[in-house]
Amino acid sequence: MAKILIGKYEATIYPEGGGYTGAISLGFLPNGKRHRIKRKGKTKTAVKDKLIKVVDDLEAGITASENYLVRDAVKDWLAKGLKGRSDGTIDKLTGLAETHVIPKLGAGKLQGLTADDVDEWLDGLATKLATTTLREVHSILKRSIRQAQARNKVLRNVAELAATPVGLDGRPSKALTYEQANALLKAAASSALNAYVVLSLTTGVRTEEARALCWDHVVAWVPKIKSWRPVTEVGFKHKKFAIYVWRTVRQGGDTKTRKSRRTLELPKLAAKALKLHHTRQAAQKLKVGEAWQAHNLVFCTSVGSQLDAANVRRSFRRVTKAAGLGTGWSPRELRHSFVSIMSDQGVPIETIADLVGHAGTSVTEAVYRHQLRPVITKGADAMNTIFGDSRRVESG
Structure with missing residues (x-):
């Protein structure tokens, strides 16, 4: 058994299993056991080179084992790096990682991953994925390695050295014309999705904002006390109503940005x-009895639980088909339609940006409020003019 000194560490190299094994002694672990790192190879020289690499990593602060793989880094990030994110976000990122990152790069050693490897991987995906999805997938790898760096498992983040290529063109968003919007509203009237469609089209709320809306954030103006109060307290026998768009499906409940x-x-x-939706939901609650899940959601399943985005898309496409618009529409295009219709009616872009919670204009910045923003009435006024005050919501 040959003893050698590598840096400040004592190592041994000895024959084993038709080749050689090298071991570096690092003293003792907190539990009193001897701490040794081993490397194997066909020749003494190969083993010595591996031990030198171990010492170099130790002196650079790298603590990962030789067998720490890219898949390990990705799984560690999914387990530890998404704290505070919503279940939907975690499911989405996990799906992308398990579909596009782990199968292609996961089996390789993290310390052996190169920028060229990342480039080749991204170029292969660019022929299959839209550019937006490609950026998300690349981001998963970058963030996974970044976390591994912070835990001294790798020295460099080679994913940061690769540029995200241009992928396939995503499906462009569409907007309903005034005539199409009227047809959609008529078709939605007999659907369980009616209130969802009407609210989204006439206020421009995001799909995640609509799905997360709670009844105590639907408020009525009470003249006697000059205050907005939840309809759960004061009912619907009032003239003016509003919604607080403060919360989304993000973990912790807050909006994406303060300007939202x-x-x-x-x-x-x-x-x-x-x-009408509130009345129907109350009847459904009585029907299912103890099976009802009291999440106080405006839009929910038949037992009160949160709506799944995919289910909303399927239900929405049934409505668009009934309206004679086909099935190539998604709920998020109600927001695009809101912006388009408002713009067609001459509403200033600054007001539209304010209504939909966008940042980026000087007017939006000027009227920003840190907590409760003043009620924005221009959207309601415009929609009342466009679709008519006397219009009736038909029962299903």
């Missing part, structure tokens, strides 16, 4: 749809 927090007065069409 806004209070929107409801057009009469949306207020009537929500009133």
Whole structure:
């Protein structure tokens, strides 16, 4: 058994199993056991080179074992790096990692991964994925290695050295014309998704904002006390209603940015749809009895649980098909339609940005409020004009 000194560490190399094994002694672990790192090879020289690499990593602060793989880094990031994110976000990122990252790169050693490897991987995906998805997948690898860096498992983040290529063109978003919007509203009237469609089209809320909306954030203006109060307290026998768009499906409940927090007065069409929806939901609650899940959600399943985005998409496509618009539409395009219709009616872009919670214009910045923003009435006024105050929401 040959003893050698590598840096400040004592090592031994000895024959084993038709080759050689090298071991470096690092003293003792907290439990009193001897701490040794081993490497194997066909020749003494190969083993010595591996031991030198171990010492170099130790002196650089790298603590990962030789067998720490890219898949290990990705799984560690999924387990530890997504704290505070919503279940939906975690499911989405996990799906992308298990579909596009781990199968292609996962079996390789993290310390052996090169920028060229990442480039080749991304170039292969660019022929299959849209550019937006490609960026998300690349981000998963970058963030996984970044976490591994922070835990001294790798020295460099080679994923940061690779540029995300351009992928396939994603499906462009569409907007409903005024005539199409009217056809959709008529078709939705007999659907369980009616209030969801009406609210989204006439206020421009995001799909995740609509799905996370709670009844105590649907408010009525009470003149006697000059205050907005939840309809759960004061009911629907009032003239003016609004919604607090403060919360989404993000973990912790807050909006994506502070500028997304806004209070929107409801057009009469949306207020009537929500009133009818509230009545129907109360009847459904009585029907299912103890099976009802009291999450206080405006839009929910038949037992009160949170709606799944995929289920909403399927239900929405049934409505668009019934409206004669086909099935190539998604709920998020109700927001695009809101912006388009408002713009067609001459509403200034600054006001539209304010209504939909966008940042980026000087006016939006000027009227920003840190907590409860003043109620924005221009959207409701415009929609009342566009679709008519006297319009009725038909029962299903």
